[in-house]
Amino acid sequence: MPNNQQQEQSQASKSSSWQSVKNDWGTDKQAFDMPWGKLMMWIFLLSDTFIFSIFLISYMNVRMSVTVPWPNPSEVFALTIAGHHIPLVLIAIMTFILITSSGTMAMAVNYAYQGNKKKAVYLMLTTALLGASFIGMQAFEWTKLIVEEGIRPWENPMGANQFGAAFFMITGFHGLHVSAGVIYLAMIAKRISQGKYDNKGYQIVEITGLYWHFVDLVWVFIFAFFYLW
Amino acid sequence: MTEMENIAIADQVDDSSHPNSFLTKYVWSQDHKVIAIQYSITAIAVGLIALVLSGIMRLQLGFPNEFSFIDPSSYLQFVTMHGMIMVIYLLTALLLGGFGNYLIPLMIGARDMVFPYLNMLSYWTYLLSVLVLVSSFFVSGGPTGAGWTLYPPQAILSGTPGADAGILLMLISLAIFIVAFTMGGLNYVSTILQARAKGMTLMRMPLTIWGIFVATILGLLAFPALLVSAIMMIFDKVVGTSFFMPAILSLGETLDHSGGSPILFQHLFWFFGHPEVYIVALPAFGMVSDVIAVHARKNIFGYRMMVWAIVAIGGLSFVVWAHHMYVSGMNPYFGFFFATTTLIIAIPTALKVYNWLLTLWRGNIHLTVPMLFAIGFIFTFTHGGLTGLMLGNVVIDLPLSDTFFVVAHFHMVMGVSPVMVLFAAIYHWFPLLTGRFLNNSLGKFHFWGTFLGTYAIYLPMHYLGFLGVPRRYFAMGETDFIPESAQTLNAGITVSAIIVGLVQLVFIANLIWSTFKGKKSGRNPWQATSLEWQTAQFPPGHGNWGEHVPQVHRWAYDYSVPEVKDDFIPQNISPEEVEYLISDENNSREDK
Numbered sequence: 001m002p003n004n005q006q007q008e009q010s011q012a013s014k015s016s017s018w019q020s021v022k023n024d025w026g027t028d029k030q031a032f033d034m035p036w037g038k039l040m041m042w043i044f045l046l047s048d049t050f051i052f053s054i055f056l057i058s059y060m061n062v063r064m065s066v067t068v069p070w071p072n073p074s075e076v077f078a079l080t081i082a083g084h085h086i087p088l089v090l091i092a093i094m095t096f097i098l099i100t101s102s103g104t105m106a107m108a109v110n111y112a113y114q115g116n117k118k119k120a121v122y123l124m125l126t127t128a129l130l131g132a133s134f135i136g137m138q139a140f141e142w143t144k145l146i147v148e149e150g151i152r153p154w155e156n157p158m159g160a161n162q163f164g165a166a167f168f169m170i171t172g173f174h175g176l177h178v179s180a181g182v183i184y185l186a187m188i189a190k191r192i193s194q195g196k197y198d199n200k201g202y203q204i205v206e207i208t209g210l211y212w213h214f215v216d217l218v219w220v221f222i223f224a225f226f227y228l229w
Numbered sequence: 230m231t232e233m234e235n236i237a238i239a240d241q242v243d244d245s246s247h248p249n250s251f252l253t254k255y256v257w258s259q260d261h262k263v264i265a266i267q268y269s270i271t272a273i274a275v276g277l278i279a280l281v282l283s284g285i286m287r288l289q290l291g292f293p294n295e296f297s298f299i300d301p302s303s304y305l306q307f308v309t310m311h312g313m314i315m316v317i318y319l320l321t322a323l324l325l326g327g328f329g330n331y332l333i334p335l336m337i338g339a340r341d342m343v344f345p346y347l348n349m350l351s352y353w354t355y356l357l358s359v360l361v362l363v364s365s366f367f368v369s370g371g372p373t374g375a376g377w378t379l380y381p382p383q384a385i386l387s388g389t390p391g392a393d394a395g396i397l398l399m400l401i402s403l404a405i406f407i408v409a410f411t412m413g414g415l416n417y418v419s420t421i422l423q424a425r426a427k428g429m430t431l432m433r434m435p436l437t438i439w440g441i442f443v444a445t446i447l448g449l450l451a452f453p454a455l456l457v458s459a460i461m462m463i464f465d466k467v468v469g470t471s472f473f474m475p476a477i478l479s480l481g482e483t484l485d486h487s488g489g490s491p492i493l494f495q496h497l498f499w500f501f502g503h504p505e506v507y508i509v510a511l512p513a514f515g516m517v518s519d520v521i522a523v524h525a526r527k528n529i530f531g532y533r534m535m536v537w538a539i540v541a542i543g544g545l546s547f548v549v550w551a552h553h554m555y556v557s558g559m560n561p562y563f564g565f566f567f568a569t570t571t572l573i574i575a576i577p578t579a580l581k582v583y584n585w586l587l588t589l590w591r592g593n594i595h596l597t598v599p600m601l602f603a604i605g606f607i608f609t610f611t612h613g614g615l616t617g618l619m620l621g622n623v624v625i626d627l628p629l630s631d632t633f634f635v636v637a638h639f640h641m642v643m644g645v646s647p648v649m650v651l652f653a654a655i656y657h658w659f660p661l662l663t664g665r666f667l668n669n670s671l672g673k674f675h676f677w678g679t680f681l682g683t684y685a686i687y688l689p690m691h692y693l694g695f696l697g698v699p700r701r702y703f704a705m706g707e708t709d710f711i712p713e714s715a716q717t718l719n720a721g722i723t724v725s726a727i728i729v730g731l732v733q734l735v736f737i738a739n740l741i742w743s744t745f746k747g748k749k750s751g752r753n754p755w756q757a758t759s760l761e762w763q764t765a766q767f768p769p770g771h772g773n774w775g776e777h778v779p780q781v782h783r784w785a786y787d788y789s790v791p792e793v794k795d796d797f798i799p800q801n802i803s804p805e806e807v808e809y810l811i812s813d814e815n816n817s818r819e820d821k
Binding site: 029030031032036037039040043046047048050051054055058061062065066067153154160162165166169173 | 426
């Protein structure tokens with residue numbers, strides 16, 4: 001591991017966290033010991049965090065301001081399987097898949113830093129595949145809500161109209177993020193297998209991973225606020 | 230772990246990457262300096278449209294019913310487009326896209342932005358947003374007339390001008406602008422944090438860079454609110470959702486909306502809108518600090534405090550937004566909270582004003598054109614800031630809300646003041662772009678015309694506001710509580726506004742003439758210390774620094790250092806290279 005020395009240094013400087021903050025910001029050239037792309041991804045995710053937070057706060061606001069009752073999530077998000085009415089079953093599977101994909105992504109990063117290109121590429125593609133299946137199930141869920149329950153952005157036979165509006169808008173925006181992530185993962189995996197990062201190092205896998213973990217984390221909040229509240 | 234892997238234009242120059250065709254050099258350019266000029270020209274062009282719009286508005290206000298081409302609808306459309314263009318497409322784009330792009334790599338000693346391609350995309354996306362915005366003048370119904378705040382429900386209901394296509398184009402254009410800003414902004418922040426020259430610590434950066442840095446962070450965190458509210462309003466308009474739309478009875482008919490919250494939009498809009506004020510103001514604060522230090526030949530007073538004031542103002546700007554909404558209906562305790570935070574902002578802001586004055590105090594003041602504009606800025610900003618203190622209090626704001634007093638306040642503080650700094654900056658950095666000065670006499674004429682002219686416009690407006698003259702009204706009609714003399718004053722304001730508008734044409738003419746025929750400036754004409762003037766080539770070429778990236782040995786404000794031969798020491802001069810007065814006889818000055 002070439003990073004050992006550096007890790008020791010950072011361990012030493014962690015003894016006083018304010019000292020390390022001071023060292024970081026007092027330095028010339030680079031304030032953070034990371035590649036440019038990685039820092040840029042962090043800042044982008046910070047900005048994106050604000051976007052999702054504002055979406056969710058707006059959703060909470062309209063949910064409180066409506067006068068018509070909000071539909072009961074365990075009824076809206078239920079599937080009838082073999083005659084049994086099971087609430088939240090689909091979303092439980094979707095959430096499980098997305099969190100699993102975070103695990104495969106983390107493994108991809110690990111293998112990439114070990115220099116195991118092949119395994120990293122396979123794991124990234126697995127992650128993309130899991131993401132794609134998440135999108136597929138989301139499409140199924142939307143179809144069920146639209147076709148069977150008759151929920152539209154502008155109307156909702158089960159309660160407040162804003163339920164459909166906020167649900168389709170926010171899960172749709174998140175779905176776009178997942179779709180973009182799938183394309184991004186596939187693209188980067190292809191470029192790695194072509195050997196385009198052989199000289200630069202494999203930090204790109206971690207950068208891709210940052211984005212992917214962020215999208216998963218956002219899902220946890222959407223899950224909590226839409227399905228459990 | 231880092232340096233070897235980060236090879237790119239900002240660190241190392243690769244000779245093969247220099248563009249040589251006209252297209253790659255000036256159109257699809259990835260050079261931050263060319264992108265900056267593209268940004269600036271686009272912003273100034275669209276700003277001129279907004280200037281003409283304001284002139285038309287003033288014609289109507291000064292001489293009602295004299296001009297048949299202005300009807301109530303088109304008046305509202307001009308008001309709206311003037312405001313939105315000036316705030317977003319001119320000021321934000323010119324300060325960050327223009328000056329940010331030009332100055333960041335040069336002032337911190339980088340060869341370019343960290344991701345030049347993304348930077349290029351940022352400009353072309355910005356141009357697209359401008360084109361979408363301008364196209365709304367040509368659709369049926371014209372541009373939106375909802376006011377630049379775009380408050381729903383009226384913004385998207387019939388009866389408001391441009392409620393069909395105009396408002397949609399406006400919202401789409403804003404969304405595209407935010408994408409453009411994000412691409413540029415990520416670049417600015419990453420470049421400042423990660424690509425500084427050796428020795429350029431954060432606390433050695435010129436204040437210009439600090440202002441741009443904090444403003445960009447504000448933008449990255451504030452624009453999401455505008456993006457989200459634009460998306461939701463587009464849904465309300467196109468799909469028929471009711472995020473912002475309550476149950477409405479319009480002309481006896483119940484509309485299809487119900488249950489939404491118009492106040493939510495106001496909160497989201499001002500959560501963006503107030504930081505936006507500082508997105509415009511902070512780069513201006515930074516640039517004016519540098520202009521004042523250079524032209525007073527004195528180090529900026531209280532550099533560290535100036536930095537922390539910028540950071541504090543940036544942080545506070547996120548917790549004051551509801552002072553724009555005192556009349557919207559709010560819990561009184563909220564009003565108390567937001568009034569308090571608003572007044573607290575006065576502390577770091579006043580600190581900055583005092584520090585500018587103390588920098589001037591006993592300085593060797595050169596009344597060059599940039600310096601005139603910088604001093605003019607201190608006047609206009611102080612006046613605009615003091616009325617801000619008045620309006621920050623709930624009890625004073627309530628009667629003055631939606632009057633000309635508010636118009637006068639925000640034009641002084643975030644219209645005229647940043648524009649004064651922009652002029653100062655353009656006169657100051659023009660030689661760096663072209664190797665030529667802007668014409669001095671025309672510049673002085675431009676300054677006095679603008680400075681006195683804006684006072685002639687906005688001082689009477691405060692008085693009109695106290696009389697109760699409301700803003701955004703097409704015509705006053707018969708009003709008991711407003712004396713007839715108010716109309717005379719309005720006519721006077723209009724004449725001043727037209728004159729100020731014409732004076733800007735002199736400036737544009739000066740820009741064009743001086744670009745080709747201006748007096749040659751030579752290297753570093755203002756004898757500034759900061760890195761942008763110390764490039765190998767002058768004006769700087771692609772890659773900025775020739776063979777070697779400069780090494781920084783000092784802060785950017787070593788002016789009039791005692792015992793030193795010259796009255797300034799550039800940042801890249803090492804302690805050994807400094808020439809002192811005493812040991813002066815044996816050294817030649819040829820290297821200077």
